[in-house]
Amino acid sequence: MQPLDISSYLGRLQDYYAREKIIPSTTQLSMLWNVKARSWTHQIVQRLKEENFLENAPGSRLRPGPRFFERTVGPGVRAGRPQQTADVQPELLRIDDYLIEKPSQTILFPVKGDSMIDLGILEGDMVIIERSSSASPGEVVLAIVDNEFTLKVLARDKEGYYLEARNEARSKEYPPIRPQQKLEIYGFYVGLFRKAQVPAPRLHHPGLDR
């Protein structure tokens, strides 16, 4: 029921917001969208508000609405190609919602070292930690050992709780950690995210290069 194709306007605005972190005024939106009349820009904004991509902040300014940060999810990377013709409603996902359940108790930590490489946790990754002073064996936890944060798997045997690394290839370098007195748990691992490091730009590649 939206005869006006709003998606191209929304896309431009989303890209703008990613750069500038602000929703501009109607006047500037007109320039961004190449719309001559502010009244028409206003109209488009109304549609975007109806669809919850935008909403009014105090002072009648605009801010991103609940759906503004939705990202489309494609099919599994080994499944078939997406059906172009069939108008399948694309699945949408908000990364933040997906990853974080309790924002107030969630903290991000950059990963150092390769002790958890077998779980696909690499140096430079950001792990998402939910604060908790307790955990169960088998969970990945952020513990405080010797005044340092360390991410390990919580384990337990007859002697009590201890911490295990997950790096089979270099297991000798990461022996189990048994706390001298008490084992302090800072939180448990709920997820991670990673920004690909840009490969060194290789110029002069005609053809397939970007």
Added chain:
Amino acid sequence: MQPLDISSYLGRLQDYYAREKIIPSTTQLSMLWNVKARSWTHQIVQRLKEENFLENAPGSRLRPGPRFFERTVGPGVRAGRPQQTADVQPELLRIDDYLIEKPSQTILFPVKGDSMIDLGILEGDMVIIERSSSASPGEVVLAIVDNEFTLKVLARDKEGYYLEARNEARSKEYPPIRPQQKLEIYGFYVGLFRKAQVPAPRLHHPGLDR
């Protein structure tokens, strides 16, 4: 050199921003700060800009500056921990900002298989793909081979472009893929995120359990 104690103003503004996700106008800032004169509000804003807590967005509006999201870690939490007093704890909602530069050209794909495990890309991860029909050798790309999406490393030799897996342990199962005719690139990998699978809940663990 700042005789004016700016921190209380900043604090009110930070709280406001956490609620409303927007930096208000001078007029509304005056109300928020209980300042009668917009000129004085303007002055305070200038100081905040000098200290990089605020900055000007296009259209002479305000947006958070680089230091706006600094949070002071409470002394109780610190207690000799390896952390500075002031740490930049990014807003959790900004994971999306961190990962995605061009929202309109970005699509998420769930990963199936373990062909890229050496790069820490596991089954069940969500990879972030930026659309592009070209790429450079060495980049991780989402290509279309035999009508299927596949995530591989783009490589090139004298015979042309081909795709490589990254799974040393099972390299025989993932031989290089040489396209029969043309190699279609769908986009390139810019990052990923992962939700930890919850371990089977083990009940009745007194003490350390949650």
Added chain:
DNA sequence: TATTATAGAGAACGAATGTTCTGAATTCAA
């Protein structure tokens, strides 16, 4: 006490803002 910098108020102004109204051009089904 006299001086001076800081903290705050008030008025004023042009520019930009959000919004509304009217009216064309275009599309599209009846």
Added chain:
DNA sequence: TTGAATTCAGAACATTCGTTCTCTATAATA
């Protein structure tokens, strides 16, 4: 071909905007 949406443009308006200027309090300093 008629008529109705839809899409866009232009003008208009009251309000708010950021900014600047001048003018008091207050506090600290000499």
